Amino acid sequence: MSEQPATTDDAPLDDVRGSALVDWEFAAAAAARLAPPGPRASRREITDLVTDLRSAAARAVDPVATTARLSTPPGTPEALVVDRAGWIRANCASMDAMLAPVLDEVVRRKRAADRDRAQRAGRELPDLGATSQAISAKVTGTEVAGLLSWISTKVLGQYDLAPQGTPGLMFVAPNILAAERELGVDPTDFRLWVAMHEETHRVQFTAVPWLREHLIERARSMGTRIMPEPEDLGQRLREIVGALPDVVRGEADITQVVATPEQREKLAEVTAVMSLLEGHADVVMDEVGPSVIPSVAEIRRRFTQRRKGAGNVDKLLRRLLGMEAKMRQYKDGAIFVRAVQDQVGVEGFNRVWTSPQTLPRPTEIADPQAWVARVHG
Template sequence: MRLPMSGEERGIGDAIDWEFAAGVGARLSRPGPAMSRYTHDAVTEELYAAAERAEGPVREQTGMGDGTVPSPARVVDRPDWVRAAAGSMADLTGADRTGRWLGKPAGAQAGAMLAYLASAVLGQYDPFSRTLLLVAPNVVAVERALKVPTADFRLWVCLHEVTHRIQFEQAPWMADLMRDSTADLTAAVDEPIGEVVSRFAAAARELRTPGDKPMSQRGMVGLLRATQAEPQRESLDRMLALGTLLEGHADHVMDGVGPSVVPSVARIRRAFDSRRRRNGNPLHRMIRIVLGVDAKMAQYVHGKKFVDAVVAKVGMNEFNAVWSGPDALPTLTEIDHPDAWIARVLG
């Protein structure tokens, strides 16, 4: 465990007043689709039931879980999600949410970003509070846009989010790994600016795309890595690999369980994947890149390919070695080369 940081050692997380950010984000978040009281109550009740129903099939598919009864999910609206997300970010960054030295300007910016994200998140497991959140207005908005059966879609979403809860139950050390990696990423590094500029220019030349073709998400990550010192690059790679594993595994499980419990799963998957691939208008595209939304979409694809390949070759029980400790996590290179992970971890 890390000791509290002194004033000179505080990182970017400590410069943000997360309590203020929560208030700003909650006020700025849009209310979501119009719903009657009957619809609101019905979706809330069905999401609670779907989260409970998803638990058994996910545990059976993954071979994980000790059979203990988890705490119930929380069905929330967008302002509630913002407040919960701000608290989770404070926990992740180790920030003191009540200290007088915290920054309100940065908190306002963080709140605005959370307000934007609040309209996109269907659900989220917070490993620090050990809470599963389901954002009812967003579930309703997406199922209406996709024109899919509501009961099936709500269970499908819960299969994914419950998988995240079980992942962290199986590997509680991941929460500390996330905290430590975030501390490394946000720590101040004394490095000559010339070295940073040189690395950035070299990365930009390597990643230059022909014509007007947009830079890939991996290209954006490459430019970000170029601005960081070696310890920070290692932490960024570790966080990216972990996120890719978690999202890919959840998608793998969701598709494995889906056909047996979600009758319209094939239709939902086609519609949802089509929605993920849509670029939208340029402004929204830029915002999504800055906030990492598109990077998260790429994680689903790359991570699922990795999990699919490993499970197909060695089975789910052997794959579950990935949760045994930090050294068993795949690297970014191994995500694209599953056989290399099998050889290193499983021998």
């Protein structure tokens, strides 16, 4: 049972947790039902695909370590090959763990504001009904399910930070099969090429022990900052709705819409780190060379063209979900990595992993020389 309504400023508001705002189990189940199963394939093709992806993950380890001059420590869990439903389940669990502290803070703010209003009106703080909470959580879970079901058809692989447990590498088999068929590339080369990118992410987070917790903490901090105060929620929603036409036309970024100028500065810091990680992975996957992946240049050419050639509906969804910004991260980050390596070599670039202070600042992603001057003197 819930506690009696709070009557003092330091009394607990109630036992409602922010994580209860989303029914993540419902979201995972609903998204798995909504997501299409993927391209048609025989049982033999599926078995060969899973075997090849596991083999590619293992074969990517040494070339990535040699190219990046970073090594995944022994004992790191092996990569998993999953279907779209498996990717959805893993990401729901991670999103739940990542967002729980953020949503807890949202609830705390909301209940504190409700209490203040109740006290000024001489009323008691009303209880939050369990039934209405459950319904609300399922409504939100349905919205999350719709987004995840679409995203689950796009992701080829992922290093899951898993704030709730053990991080690990995943390959989404049906999406890789669909992409290689669409591109008309050599399947063995393409699977290894994708594995190079994802193995680079794994080596980033396993060879640099502080990086995972740093990114989780920054993401949670940014999530808390970007949530509007309860009394500002109506005004912020009106501003977002008013700016959506610019987002749809590609004239504004969704992250520019949902954040205040001060929040955008903090968001830019997180974006700079993501640009570094994605750009570094793209550089490594391309620099392993034709001796390891014979058709690497052709794969890159066709894959880059594929990124540009999305249909109108696909482009709209990418804009609304901020995924076009992610595409820019690959490009901007790769330019930064290559420019730094040209000046100070791979070992000099790897100074970036020394501490949070040596990560590139937002302005340095577009000005690699500034990072070299600051870090190398």
